Amino acid sequence: MATAKRVLRCHNCGAILQTTSKKEVGFISKAIVENGVPKIPYCNSCYEKMLELNTSDLQHETDKDIIKILNDAVATDSLIVWMVDLFSFNGTLNPDVVKKVKKLNVIVVGSKRDLFSSGVTDEMLIRYLDERFAEEGINPVAIKLIGSDDNTIDINPIIQEVKNQRKYRDIYLIGEVNSGKTTFVNKFLKTYVNKTKWQIKTELYPGTNSDVLEIPLSNSSFLYQLPDLSNSTSVVSKVEKELVKQITPKKEIVMTRRFIGEGSAIMVGNLACLYVLSGKHASIRVFMGEKTEVKVVANNRVDQALEENRRKKFCRPVSERFLSFRDYDLFEYELEDDDLRHDISVEGLCWFSTRGKGQKLRVLLPKGVAIKECLSKVR
Ligand SMILES: Nc1nc2c(ncn2[C@@H]2O[C@H](COP(=O)(O)OP(=O)(O)OP(=O)(O)O)[C@@H](O)[C@H]2O)c(=O)[nH]1
Ligand SMILES: [Mg+2]
Structure with a gap:
């Protein structure tokens, strides 16, 4: 008398599982079967599709131009001012940019402070930023908060901090789309007096296709506002x-x-x-x-x-x-x-x-x- 052997189907597509032909439906590798068929079996093709379903590239897109410009910041040991939007920032920093600026002095500015209720203290937010940057190997020389996009906010403490840290060096202002860079620079320009021989200008940065705003700070130093860092891992870029x-x-x-x-x-x-x-x-x-x-x-x-x-x-x-x-x-x-x-x-x-x-x-x-x-x- 012959005994019945259970015939298994792929749990996803329903094809009868077989180990003989890769080209036919329902193919499952012999090795998997020999190790004991999983309780819920899938053919190789469905299994691969499932893997694709649950993985996606979480890499930030990095603009080559930004890296080129940051190479100059590294070469001149400049000061980095990194703006982050306190609402959307969740600690995921662009790894290519992190790698570049790690060795430099970095001031972190958290923008949109005004969006948090009065029960949320500056200390909480500063500690949060400090921990997130430290995780990535950046120990900021200072962390400042800025709030409100109207003109009521005093940015002098930030400007003073930047002056203290700058020590005649160039400043590179970086941040994602909508992080508040323009708002910050506009406020800075309200009290800025140009005593240098240079003009404020927006120009193609040498060797790149990117416009960079240059504000002269002395005859030999500038504040450069870089193009936006990509927000390719934010919901904002997906909807x-x-x-x-x-x-x-x-x-x-x-x-x-x-x-x-x-x-x-x-x-x-x-x-x-x-x-x-x-x-x-x-x-x-x-x-x-x-x-x-x-x-x-x-x-x-x-x-x-x-x-x-x-x-x-x-x-x-x-x-x-x-x-x-x-x-x-x-x-x-x-x-x-x-x-x-x-x-x-x-x-x-x-x-x-x-x-x-x-x-x-x-x-x-x-x-x-x-x-x-x-x-x-x-x-
Ligand atoms: N509530 C609040 N909104 C702000 C603050 N700073 C900027 N914003 C708003 O955030 C948005 C982006 O600000 P921008 O200064 O244009 O930011 P950016 O980094 O220059 O961004 P893009 O140049 O557009 O990539 C604008 O709608 C601003 O009005 C802030 O401190 N508080
Ligand atoms: Mg802007």
Whole structure:
């Protein structure tokens, strides 16, 4: 009597699994079968596609011109002023730029301080910036904050700090799109008096195709404002223009709380979602722009809820660019049980904050967007 042998199908495409022909459907490597077929088996072709689904290039795009210009900054041991937008910055710095400026004196300026409530102290934000830059091997010589894009803010303390640190050297001002460089320079120019033989001008930087603003500081030193660093890992670079307006806070950053536990998830429009995979009920704070909305759904309904939200727009912002789960990446974190407040930040959109109790969390976000877990910005 013959015994029955189980015939296995690929869990994804349903093809009958076979080890004989790579060209035919359902091919699975002999080695995998010999090591014991996985409980949920996939043919090689589906398996590779799945791997692609969950990985995407998180590299910042780096403009070659910026690197060329920074080579000059290195050669002349110049002072770097690095502006970061305190709302969207989540600690992911462009590694090529980091590598260049590491050996130089760097002053970090956090812009848009005015978007944080009065309960958030300068010390908290400065400590946050210090920790994020230190992680990348940069120990800033000073960290300053700047807020408000009207003219009420006094930037003299920053100018004084820059003067102290400069010691007759050139200054290179760098920062991502919208980090506040122009606003800062315009304020600086309000009280600037040109006592040099040079003019302020915007010119193609030698050997590049990039315009650089040059402000003479003495007859032999300049402030150079570089072109924008790429924000290719920010939600801002992935969504439609109108949506950028929606997610960028104009007023004080909103903090909303949801008390959720295992099996629940918080959607932020269709641009991010935090799932609680395991852990007790806990308060999760979401910090975001005033037009951004959140909604709690069951973990196992997230894909469906995203699909419904695209049609009904019950939780904004909704981008038309993300049509299915294939357009998102997933990351998981197991927080330490340290009772400290941790942030999981989605660059350019929001950050989730909760106390570390050893809970397991999963985050869904548009492919290529940078995510980072660290101790909280607002503690
Ligand atoms: N609330 C607030 N908004 C600011 C501040 N600084 C700049 N902004 C706003 O942020 C946006 C970008 O500022 P810019 O100064 O143009 O930034 P940039 O780095 O020169 O950016 P691009 O040249 O556009 O790449 C503008 O809408 C400003 O009004 C600030 O301190 N607080
Ligand atoms: Mg500008």
